[in-house]
Amino acid sequence: xxxxxxGNGFVLSRRSLFRLLGAAGGTLALGAVARHSEASQxxxxxxxxxxxxxxxxxxxxxxxxxxxxxxxxxxLTDRGVQLETPxxxxxxxxxxxxxxxxxxxxxxxxxxxxxxxxxxxxxGNVAQPNSYSLAELIRKFPAESIAAVNQCSGNxxxxxxxxxxxGQWGNGAMGNARWTGVRLRELLNAAAPxxxxxxxxxxxxxxxxxxxxxxxxxxxxxLDLGDPVLDDCIVAYAMNGEPLxxxxxxxxxxxxxxxxxxxxxxxxxxxxxxxxxxxxxxxxTAYRIPDTPxxxxxxGDVKAGTVKMIPINRMPVRSFLISPDGDAKIPAGMPVxxxxxxxxxxxxxxKVDVSADGLKTWQPxxxxxxxxxxxxxxxxxxxxxxAPGRYTLAARASDSAxxxxxxQPVWNPGGYLWNRIERQDYFVGGAE
Amino acid sequence: MKRYFALxxxxxxxxxxxxxxxxxxxxxxxxxxATFGQLQQPSPATPTDDSVYQVxxxxxxxxxxxxxxxxxxxxxxxxxxxxxxxxTMQPPLPASAWETEVxxxxxxxxxxxxxASAALIIKYLQAHYTPDxxxx
Numbered sequence: 001x002x003x004x005x006x007g008n009g010f011v012l013s014r015r016s017l018f019r020l021l022g023a024a025g026g027t028l029a030l031g032a033v034a035r036h037s038e039a040s041q042x043x044x045x046x047x048x049x050x051x052x053x054x055x056x057x058x059x060x061x062x063x064x065x066x067x068x069x070x071x072x073x074x075x076l077t078d079r080g081v082q083l084e085t086p087x088x089x090x091x092x093x094x095x096x097x098x099x100x101x102x103x104x105x106x107x108x109x110x111x112x113x114x115x116x117x118x119x120x121x122x123x124g125n126v127a128q129p130n131s132y133s134l135a136e137l138i139r140k141f142p143a144e145s146i147a148a149v150n151q152c153s154g155n156x157x158x159x160x161x162x163x164x165x166x167g168q169w170g171n172g173a174m175g176n177a178r179w180t181g182v183r184l185r186e187l188l189n190a191a192a193p194x195x196x197x198x199x200x201x202x203x204x205x206x207x208x209x210x211x212x213x214x215x216x217x218x219x220x221x222x223l224d225l226g227d228p229v230l231d232d233c234i235v236a237y238a239m240n241g242e243p244l245x246x247x248x249x250x251x252x253x254x255x256x257x258x259x260x261x262x263x264x265x266x267x268x269x270x271x272x273x274x275x276x277x278x279x280x281x282x283x284x285t286a287y288r289i290p291d292t293p294x295x296x297x298x299x300g301d302v303k304a305g306t307v308k309m310i311p312i313n314r315m316p317v318r319s320f321l322i323s324p325d326g327d328a329k330i331p332a333g334m335p336v337x338x339x340x341x342x343x344x345x346x347x348x349x350x351k352v353d354v355s356a357d358g359l360k361t362w363q364p365x366x367x368x369x370x371x372x373x374x375x376x377x378x379x380x381x382x383x384x385x386x387a388p389g390r391y392t393l394a395a396r397a398s399d400s401a402x403x404x405x406x407x408q409p410v411w412n413p414g415g416y417l418w419n420r421i422e423r424q425d426y427f428v429g430g431a432e
Numbered sequence: 433m434k435r436y437f438a439l440x441x442x443x444x445x446x447x448x449x450x451x452x453x454x455x456x457x458x459x460x461x462x463x464x465x466a467t468f469g470q471l472q473q474p475s476p477a478t479p480t481d482d483s484v485y486q487v488x489x490x491x492x493x494x495x496x497x498x499x500x501x502x503x504x505x506x507x508x509x510x511x512x513x514x515x516x517x518x519x520t521m522q523p524p525l526p527a528s529a530w531e532t533e534v535x536x537x538x539x540x541x542x543x544x545x546x547x548a549s550a551a552l553i554i555k556y557l558q559a560h561y562t563p564d565x566x567x568x
Contacts, residue, residue, distance in 0.1 A: 048495075051523020052563040062521075066471040068487035078493045079463055079515040107514060112459035112486035163523040165533055205458050209513045214542035216513055246487045285540060 050168070055158030058087045058325065059170035069245040071098040076167050080104040081247060085172040090322045090341050093368065093376045094147070095175035097239055102247045103152050103173065103261070105219045105282075106208030110267055113205070113251055120187075120235065120252060124201070124273035127192040134251050137237060141182040144234055147375035148257040149176045149343045150264055153287055153312050157415035162299065164415040171320060171422075176343070176376035179255040181236035187271060188230070197225050199274040202254055205267035215281025221263050222278035223256070232257045232374075235268060257374040258314050258345035260416075262287045287312045288414065295417040296410050315345030316419040317405055319352050319379070319397035326424050331431035335384045340365075341376040344399035348373035351398050354381040358392045359407065359421070365395070373400070385428040394423045459486070466491035495520040498568060502556025509545050509553060510537075519557065524566040530557040 046061050055061070064072035067081060076082035083102040089095055119131035132140070152173035154166055167173070188200070199222040210216020223230060234255040236244070244250040249266030256263040262282075278284075288309040289295035294316065297307050319342035330336055342352045348370065353362035368378030385391055398404040407421045478486070495517050497503050510516050525533075534554050537543040545553070559565055 048568065049520060049523060049566075063468050063493075064471065065466070065468070065491060065493065067490055069474075072471050075493065075517075076521055077515050077517040078491060079517075081490055107463075108461040109490075110458045110460050111462040111489065112484055114458070114484045116483040118458070158523070163525070165522055165525055165529055168521050168523065205460065207460070211542040211544075214540075216541040216543070243485075246485070250485060281540065 050158060051163050054161050054163070055168070055170060057170060059172050060084050060158060060168055061170075067102070067247060069098065070102070070247060071096070073099065073101070074170075074172065076169065079107045081109065082167055083247075084169060085175060087172060087322060087325055089175075090172075090320060090376075091339060091378075093341070093371055093378050094177060094240055095376075097177070097242055097245055097248065100150075100175040100177065100239075100245070100248055101152065101173050103167065104206060104247075104266075106206050106210075106216065108207040108209070110205045110246060110250075113246075113267070115251060118251060118269070120269060120271070122187050122191040122271045122273075125194050125197045125275045126273050127194055128190065130187070130191055132187075134237060137182050137235065137252065141186050143180055144183050145178055145180040146232070146234060146255065146257055147176060147178045147371040148255055149174060149315070149345075149374060149376055150255075150261045151175075151315055151343075153260040153262050153414070153416045156418035159409075159418050159420070160411055160415050161409065162411075164413060166415050176341075177239045178241065178371075179234055179236035180238035180241070181234045181252060181255070184230060184233035184235055184254070184271070187235065188273075191271075191273065193225065193273045194275075196275045197273045198276060199224055199278050200230070201270075201272040201274050201278055202263070202265035202268055203270040203272065204249070204253075204265045205269055215286065218280075219265075220278065220280045220282055221265060221287075222274065222283055223263060225273075229256055229259055235271075260287075260312050260315055260345075262312060283311060286414075287416075289416050290412050294406070294408075294410050294419075295412050296408075297412050299411070299413075302413050312414075312416055313345075315343070316417055317344035317346065317397050317399040317403045318342065318419045318422075319395040319405060320422055321393060321395050321424040324426070326426055329427045329429045330385060332385055332388050332428050333431050335382050338365075338381045338383050338393060340379050340395050342379060342395070342397035343374070343376050344397070344401070344403065345374070346399050346401040346403055348400045349377040349397060350400045350402075352377075352379040353396045353398075354383070355394045355396070356383055356385075356391060359394050359423075362396065385426070388428050388430050391426045391428060392423050393426060394421050396421050462489045463492050464489035466493060468493060493517070496568075498560035500556060500559055502552040502559075505549050506553045506556050509543065509549060512543065513537075513541075519561060522561065524561060524563040527558040527562050530554055530561065533557075 062075035065075045066072045073083035081104050085101040089099040121131045123129045155173035158168045201222040206219045208216045236255045237252045254265040254268050289312045290297040291308040291310045321340045323339045342349050352365040354365050355362050365379040365381040396405045405421050531554050
């Protein structure tokens with residue numbers, strides 16, 4: 001169906017936009033500029049990869065697959081299992097367990113756990129080693145709940161330019177849940193770390209085929225004993241009021257509010273107090289960021305070896321335009337509810353501003369219910385486009401610590417910390 | 433306790449059984465071949481009231497790697513630890529990046545790949561997965 005283009009503008013179809021960005025691995029054809037906007041879905045199959053340019057889609061491009069206890073999610077890799085949450089699940093402050101993204105590092109992950117023999121061990125440089133069954137964790141300690149965003153360190157990695165190797169996530173490697181469990185402090189206090197203790201190491205039921213002593217054998221993460229985030233940590237046995245899906249860390253997972261998900265150990269089974277700094281691969285080599293503003297650097301500086309790297313930690317402030325998603329044309333003069341989410345690892349949301357004129361002027365969005373400083377905060381903005389044409393809307397969040405999303409991109413070799421202002425294009429048509 | 437991991441050899445899938453010793457209370461690494469488009473719906477849990485919490489096998493979707501010399505070695509060695517979707521998921525990467533990745537797997541992560549096999553794998557990845565060479 002051929003609809004005349006609005007005004008005199010030729011409109012780029014999503015497919016041709018994709019080609020122009022150099023993503024389809026095909027030739028860049030001038031003739032790919034379409035004369036009409038496509039009604040809704042792609043008219044041809046999705047590409048199997050994006051690049052060498054940036055990923056032009058909101059999500060990654062993988063096909064939908066259904067893994068146990070999960071609704072169809074976008075496949076990144078099948079072994080280890082990495083699944084991305086589609087954009088439409090972020091219309092609410094809490095992400096359903098079934099739609100919550102999945103990211104494992106190694107392929108030996110549990111298909112079954114026997115709670116008769118499973119125990120959470122608190123051990124290492126402590127006066128009183130302990131182990132707890134799930135029933136003991138539930139009965140012996142007060143239940144604490146916190147709403148907190150779990151975001152993969154590499155969320156939006158496919159936005160970086162130049163592209164970097166790694167999981168090629170779109171924006172859906174994140175989710176927000178109400179986590180319920182035991183305060184980590186309670187467990188640590190009961191174990192009484194000895195003097196000289198430096199870090200706490202976390203290990204779950206994940207292992208790989210690699211040789212012992214290598215990162216391909218065990219996935220291990222550690223936090224400093226003096227890190228104030230330990231006061232906020234919870235060993236969670238419930239996620240949105242339900243048992244955790246196996247792929248999200250049944251029976252318990254560590255919740256580190258404000259920190260990237262790499263520390264949120266799934267299937268947590270060993271809490272180990274160390275009297276030295278953890279130098280395993282997952283701390284010493286992987287998940288490290290430049291010790292620079294925003295963790296920003298350049299390929300040249302990395303090559304020159306002049307960049308000091310530190311372990312990744314808190315999540316920078318971000319916001320997302322969720323709906324409408326640009327799939328449908330909007331009639332001129334119609335008030336449209338633009339909805340999104342925002343969050344920060346540095347504290348609650350102070351404000352979200354929306355620009356409807358390509359980042360020239362900004363107006364405040366209405367913030368939704370406040371579920372706590374580490375939760376998604378929904379926002380809403382009523383936008384009434386007056387005339388047909390192409391519009392770029394953008395959302396910019398500011399957190400209560402005074403951080404505001406910048407419009408400059410970020411680059412670092414791990415593909416971490418992306419938090420540039422997000423944009424969404426809309427096409428407005430005539431209504432009379 | 434049994435542990436399964438899939439080893440893709442020369443394009444054919446072999447399920448290899450390995451014994452793990454550490455986690456007696458856990459069954460791990462059960463994967464099974466699956467078909468795109470066959471999406472499953474939730475089904476009732478097995479009606480037992482014991483303390484075992486179990487899910488079905490995780491799904492394998494081995495990608496078709498580009499035809500060419502070194503493909504069999506690439507599939508065999510990379511699949512020791514992970515799916516070859518780790519290759520096809522990447523954007524086209526510069527030739528030097530593929531060399532860095534293979535060396536990282538060998539030296540930093542301990543993959544048992546000989547110099548000769550590594551050279552073959554690097555050459556294969558560079559021949560099919562760079563901005564100049566990637567077609568699929």
